[in-house]
Amino acid sequence: MKQPKKYVEIDIDRIIDLCEQDDNLGICRSCGEEAYGVEPDARRYKCESCGARSVYGAEELLVMVAG
Numbered sequence: 222m223k224q225p226k227k228y229v230e231i232d233i234d235r236i237i238d239l240c241e242q243d244d245n246l247g248i249c250r251s252c253g254e255e256a257y258g259v260e261p262d263a264r265r266y267k268c269e270s271c272g273a274r275s276v277y278g279a280e281e282l283l284v285m286v287a288g
């Protein structure tokens with residue numbers, strides 16, 4: 222049986238900071254590492270730390286966490 226995908230908890234304050242920095246930073250939902258060169262509306266970019274396609278842009282993360 223396949224395990225459900227686990228995501229790390231990402232603090233909403235951290236995401237708001239990223240949005241305010243407006244620096245094309247994203248966060249990997251699998252390992253929590255920050256990634257560079259990620260547009261705010263990016264989805265499922267490849268994470269250079271863990272290799273998962275779980276990097277999301279700041280605005281996408283905000284929508285997911287706030288929603």
Ligand SMILES: [Zn+2]
Pocket residue numbers: 249250251252253254268269270271272273275
């Ligand atoms: Zn990762």
